[in-house]
Amino acid sequence: MPTQAPDISTLLDRIAGALERLAPPPSPAVDWLCAPAYVWSASGVRPIARLEAPALDLLQGIDNQKARVVTNVQRLAAGHAAHDMLLWGSRGMGKSALLRAAIREAQIDAPGAIALVQVGQDALAGVSELFADLGRENRRFLVFIDDLGFEEGDLSGPRLLRSWLEGGVEARPANVRLAVTANRRAIVSRSMTEQDDPINARDAVDDKLALADRFGLSIGFHNCSQDDYLAIIGGYASALGLAWDAADALEWAQRRGARSGRVAWQYIAELAGRAGVAL
Structure with missing residues (x-):
């Protein structure tokens, strides 16, 4: 006896069910008030239950830098005017450790007032969405980009970051400030010079050099004695x-x-x- 073909509505229900099983479940809403720190990457956001950082008094040889960063983070945590920060210079001199330690100290003084949000290099294109999310929260945030660098010939990255820092339609909200660490103040490759490309090298260098000018605090870290x-x-x-x-x-x-x-x-x-x- 021939098998009766399913009617069209049954077939559509089966297809819809199969597609639902293949599709990933929707990402849960992020609670931006529950954790001391978060990691924002291309795969989404992840809360960090414990912010690992050295005690501030263990960070030796960078007293001037420490005072400036800690003061700025405390201002941000209190809801006062605060600067975006560029921490640049020698490797291994405590740039990122100082940022984490300053945030943890501010959290001890004012629990829940501020959180650190570290942005992966693979997620820079989505920072505008991140800013929009954070701007709706009754909390202050330091968005942290570690070891920032741009590929040779990349003009869009520097210009995008510059627009976030100063005045663009996608500029970060008032409760958010940026902190960037880099090995060089200019965030530009040593091999790039005005003579590398007679057409656009000057523009490339200017765009990357101009980034440092957009940070209210530009703090150098040098090889220790x-x-x-x-x-x-x-x-x-x-x-x-x-x-x-x-x-x-x-x-x-x-x-x-x-x-x-x-x-x-x-x-x-x-x-x-x-x-x-x-x-």
Whole structure:
């Protein structure tokens, strides 16, 4: 006996059901008031239950930079006028650690008043949407872009960031400020010069150099001296109860080929490992 074909309405119901099973579930609404920090990436937003940051007094050798960043973050947390910040300079000198530590300190002083939102490089195109979301919340936010850099010939990225910082129709709302870390103040490749391309290199350089001028605070971080390096180690070692030797610490830096806060912390990790202590 021949099988009866399903009617058209039944067939459409089956197709609709199959499509619903294939489609991803809708993303849950983000609670921008529940967490001390968030990560915004191309795949969505993720709340961070605990903001990991060193204590401010352990960040040695950057006293001037620390005072300026902490003061600005406290102003933002209090709802006062605050600057966008560009933290630039030597690798491993505590730029991102200082931002996290300043936010955590502000959260201790005023719980719930401010949150850190770190934006991945893959999500820069969606920052306008992020700003719109944050602008509707009764909370202050520091949007953080770590280790910012642009590809050679990229003019749209610098111009987009510049429009967020100053006056464009997609500028960030009053309760949001930007903090960017970069290895160079100009956020431009060392290999780019006006002579690289006689047609548009000047425009490319100007666009990237102009970014630094849009930040109310542009704070440089430089290679630390030997004394600063040893002071950083001394601060960490004292806080953790670790014995250390200056000559050994200097040899460690010599083998690493650098003196910085990062190298100092790596030496502390080595000391903790030798002592059988967990960090």
